[in-house]
Amino acid sequence: MSFSEFGQQFVNALGLGSIYALVAIGLAMVFGILRLINFAHGEVLMLGAFATYYYAEWTSLPFLVVAVLGVLTTVAVGLLMERVAYRPIRGAPDVALLLTSLGVSIAVQNTAILRFGEQPKKFPTPEAIEKQVDLGANVQISVTNIVTIGVALSLMALLTLFVTRTQLGISMRAAAENAMAARLMGININTVIVAAFAIGSAMAGVAGILWGARVGRIEPLMGFIPVLKAFVATVIGGFGSIPGAVIGAYILGFGEIYLVALLPGDLTGYRDAFIFGALILILLFRPQGILGSTEPEKI
């Protein structure tokens, strides 16, 4: 691998890892508090991309405004899921929670296929960010990647401020660690759960838009792979730990990109097999992940 290729792949990996991180944060937040693995999180991502697509179709508003509306839509979707599907079964066994989230995921996917059609749609990525920037020395990086990395890092910085400086953010960390103690302290657990869904869904919405811009096309099943990868990232980092999820996401992003770059051509098709093989090894040898605690607590 030449130096210029290495540099290009580095930015690529950061970009991919950033998207995984945005998705993984929402998974980790919700899991931390509810012990719920929210597979429907991928559908939130998909709906963020589709909402943005349709708002751009219907209006002539600038892309940034359309994207913000798309993200607000995902927040509404996330809150609706919480209220309709997850609140009624709160405290149920883990298996029931998992099956419910799979059910929600499948229901939303199929509704989306019926409403939006199976055919991929061209995502309205603004021309300004579809370009490549030439950094000299044969290194070309796409503006999409730069925007992705910038947006993701800014959101993560905001999230860090939120969970360390605000009462609601600190309450959220407390509830993730010990929900019963949090309730005994007077924390309204519903407020915390709603906030976790709102923030997680907003991040997934942003990820959906960035994914749309990266791939160029969107389709109703587009949420499945990112949420699976985000799930792997949270397992690597330690389920329920937000910093762990982010670290896991970047490890995964780099792993995928460099695996493809380094593997002989006829093996690159097995990229995901390597990734999920690594997941199995992690589950065998360090099931609590990098930052996870060894003693998960339940509500």
Added chain:
Amino acid sequence: MLTLEDVRISYGAIQAVKGISLNVGERELVALVGSNGAGKTTTLRTISGIFRPRTGRIVYEGRDLTKLAPHQIVAAGVVQAPEGRQIFGSLTVRENLMLGAVSRRDRAAIPADLERVFDLFPVLKERLGQAGGTLSGGEQQMLSIGRALMARPRLLLLDEPSLGLAPLIVARIFDVIARLKAEGVTILLVEQNARKALEVADRAYVLETGLVALSGSARELAANPEIERAYLGG
């Protein structure tokens, strides 16, 4: 101030509390003693709204607590330092204390209350920036009580504050409990260490397998030969 009327609590098919009636008067320190599995912790958690009783009423200053969510019960002034301390190990001591004040509307009074907690437990002031999980067992118990005090309880529920602590620390904790009582905080104290509990309490209830077996003034109960044999190891 607090009255429980024939409260029954079940987990699935298991009846943990089979009909408890008790009351706690203003400025009183009432102890709930009894062996493991007698239903003491279940009773406290039900008062705090974590569990719902199957039947019966829990009335605090005229309000039925069984209709309120845990955070509303804290806001009403009933605050618990739970069994096993349950401090937030990954949060700093300061964050733990500030979480105790989550339900407070009078934000301006919080710094003064923080000073009061430091006055009771000076060691917490030295540990402010440390993660709660790095504290010793005794310090964690102090943090747990301090955190509850930050909510300005009018009725403080203490669940096994002496559990697993060295005798010297237990004595310190009980000194603080006596001091809080002297300052006018009403306390409902759950303890396996019946001897210690009866020393500080005004009155006590003895729980046995989900029922009140005996009740009376702490002095009477401490002198009762039956109690002496069963709980005081005499």
